[in-house]
Structures are given as structure tokens and as C-alpha cells.
Amino acid sequence: xxxxxxxxxxxxxxxxxxxxxxxxxxxxxxxxxxxxxxxxxxxxxxxxxxxxxxxxxxxxxxxxxxxxxxxxxxxxxxxxxxxxxxxxxxxxxxxxxxxxxxxxxxxxxxxxxxxxxxxxxxxxxxxxxxxxxxxxxxxxxxxxxxxxxxxxxxxxxxxxxxxxxxxxxxxxxxxxxxxxxxxxxxxxxxxxxxxxxxxxxxxxxxxxxxxxxxxxxxxxxxxxxxxxxxxxxxxxxxxxxxxxxxxxxxxxxxxxxxxxxxxxxxxxxxxxxxxxxxxxxx
Numbered sequence: 197x198x199x200x201x202x203x204x205x206x207x208x209x210x211x212x213x214x215x216x217x218x219x220x221x222x223x224x225x226x227x228x229x230x231x232x233x234x235x236x237x238x239x240x241x242x243x244x245x246x247x248x249x250x251x252x253x254x255x256x257x258x259x260x261x262x263x264x265x266x267x268x269x270x271x272x273x274x275x276x277x278x279x280x281x282x283x284x285x286x287x288x289x290x291x292x293x294x295x296x297x298x299x300x301x302x303x304x305x306x307x308x309x310x311x312x313x314x315x316x317x318x319x320x321x322x323x324x325x326x327x328x329x330x331x332x333x334x335x336x337x338x339x340x341x342x343x344x345x346x347x348x349x350x351x352x353x354x355x356x357x358x359x360x361x362x363x364x365x366x367x368x369x370x371x372x373x374x375x376x377x378x379x380x381x382x383x384x385x386x387x388x389x390x391x392x393x394x395x396x397x398x399x400x401x402x403x404x405x406x407x408x409x410x411x412x413x414x415x416x417x418x419x420x421x422x423x424x425x426x427x428x429x430x431x432x433x434x435x436x437x438x439x440x441x442x443x444x445x446x447x448x449x450x451x452x453x454x455x456x457x458x459x460x461x462x463x464x465x466x467x468x469x470x471x472x473x474x475x476x477x478x
Contacts (some may be wrong), residue, residue: 213263213296215325216247218271221372221445222338222384226253227330229287232277236268236292236430239278239423259300268294270425273333279325281377281424286333289358289374289381290425293328293443294432303436323436329445331374332382344371344384344467345460349405351476355379358428359476360406360448370401374445377424399420399462405474409452 218227233255235244245262247269249255257263260279268393272279272290278294279290296305309312314320332338334346339450345363359375373383412427419426429449434440441447 211259211300212256212321212324213259213300214247214267214295215321216257216328217325218255219327219329220251221329221331222336222386227283227288227448228253229273230331231271231288232274232279233269234277236270237408238270241426257297263297266294266296267300268292268430270331270428271328272425279425282294284333285336286376287431288330288336289333289376290428291330291374291445292329292428292430293427295326296428296433296435298323298436306437308323326433326443328433328443330354331372331445333376333383334378334380334382336382338384338467342384342467343399343462343464344382345403345462345471346467346469347381347403347405347471347474348381349375349379349381349407349474349476351407351411352478356407356476359474362406364402364404366424372445375405377428382467384467397464399464401462402457403460403474404455404457406448406450406453406455407476408450410453415461 201266216233218231220227230249230253233244233247233249237244245257245260247255247257252473254323270290270292273285273287274280274283276283287356303323306323307321311319338344349359356379357377359379359381361373361375361381362369363371363383363385371383373381375381384411385401403471414420414426431449433443454476456476458474462468
């Protein structure tokens with residue numbers, strides 16, 4: 197039986213299960229770079245319902261057979277759907293996210309109840325939309341007068357992959373960065389610096405780097421050859437409709453962490469490079 201059309205027509209209805217709007221950490225607006233969004237199992241040849249990219253740089257998953265109540269997906273900056281580090285354009289740092297999805301019956305019931313409570317005719321689809329934040333990679337395009345730091349994190353004499361970086365001036369967070377697979381990060385200081393009273397020049401900013409307490413071990417040993425993103429942390433997003441610091445990239449993805457902190461002298465209008473490495477103890 198058709199829902200909207202006369203029975204003489206063949207009716208096909210497509211309903212949104214998940215909409216993804218990638219957000220640029222620096223501009224707080226929709227990311228302009230086109231990313232690949234693939235399932236976590238894709239490197240191992242397992243098929244899942246397609247996540248479609250639209251020309252507006254929005255991504256959509258429709259309700260269909262194979263859509264489960266949680267999906268694990270990875271985002272990276274390649275033109276190809278298979279991740280290879282040598283082809284990474286490095287404009288943003290990859291992320292792996294575990295995203296809960298409500299069943300169609302549950303989400304439509306909740307949307308209807310919320311619309312009725314608000315006295316609205318149209319339903320609000322915010323429970324189906326996720327806005328994960330992506331952080332600058334080494335090749336991120338930023339203005340020449342930006343204040344920042346190109347840094348590297350080491351652990352056990354090797355680059356520390358996927359570090360998290362937080363910059364604070366007093367008690368104000370003035371920048372965040374995600375490290376990449378080469379241990380490199382691009383930390384850009386944001387406009388909140390201008391709101392701090394009596395900003396010194398040069399800026400003495402505290403930079404803290406976070407890593408997992410224990411370095412991950414590949415099982416089997418050849419896993420890095422099969423999947424170059426094997427150790428990229430899988431971050432679980434909050435339930436639909438909730439405030440989500442994980443999606444915002446503000447919460448370390450590890451339960452227990454190690455960290456190193458240093459005061460760095462920033463020069464307003466310049467991006468520092470060649471600074472001493474941040475070293476995480478093993």
C-alpha cells in the first residue's frame with residue numbers, strides 16, 4: 197500500500213538514516229575539502245550500504261537493508277577510497293568514528309513528539325545529523341598571518357601517531373590540534389586570544405600533548421600492512437541529539453593517557469617551525 201500516492205503508481209520512499217556535515221576546526225564552518233568516508237571494515241573487503249557524498253560536501257546514508265544501530269566509519273583526505281599514506285593530501289587529519297543510529301520507527305516517533313511539543317508543523321531532523329570536526333593537517337590552507345606551530349611528537353625514538361594537542365593561555369583554550377601518522381601536527385591559535393586581558397607579545401602559551409598510556413600493538417603483526425590506519429583511535433559519538441565533545445574533537449580518545457607540557461613562545465602573525473620535539477615517555 198502506498199503512503200503518499202495513489203495505488204496506480206509505484207511508490208519508492210527514501211528516508212535519511214544519517215547525515216554527516218564535516219566541520220572545519222578553524223572556521224567552525226562546513227569543511228571545504230572533499231573527504232573519503234568509508235566503513236571500518238572496507239579494507240578487509242566487507243561491503244556495507246553506501247554513504248553518498250553530495251556536491252555540497254554533505255554525506256548521507258539512507259535507511260536500507262544492512263543499516264545497523266551503530267556504524268564504524270573512517271574519514272581521510274584522499275581521492276581514492278583505499279587509504280595509502282603516500283597519497284594522503286594531508287589537508288586534514290584522519291578520524292575514525294563509531295556513530296549510533298536510531299531505528300526509523302524510533303527516530304520518527306521522537307521527531308514527531310518534539311515537533312508537537314514545540315508547536316511546529318515540520319519535524320526537526322537533528323537526531324539524524326552529525327557534525328564531526330576535522331583538524332588541520334600539514335597541507336592545510338591557512339592565511340600567511342596566522343599564529344601557529346608546526347610540531348612533532350616522538351615516543352620511543354619514533355614518531356608518535358595520532359597525538360592530541362591543546363594550547364591554553366591562562367585558563368582559556370586557544371587552540372587544538374590532532375597529530376597525524378607521522379607524528380606531526382599543525383596547531384593554529386584561534387581568535388580567543390584577543391579576548392584575554394593584556395595579551396603579552398610574544399605570547400607565552402602552554403602546549404600540552406596527549407597520547408595513550410600504552411602504545412598500541414598490532415595483532416596480527418602484519419596488520420599495519422593490511423590497514424595503514426589500524427591504530428587510528430575509534431571514537432564513539434554520543435547518542436543522537438546529545439551535546440558531543442567527542443564529535444568536536446575535544447576529548448582524548450583514550451581512557452588513560454600520558455602527556456607532556458611545555459610553554460612555547462609564539463610570535464603573533466607567524467607559524468613557528470623547527471621547534472624541539474615533544475617527547476612522550478614510553
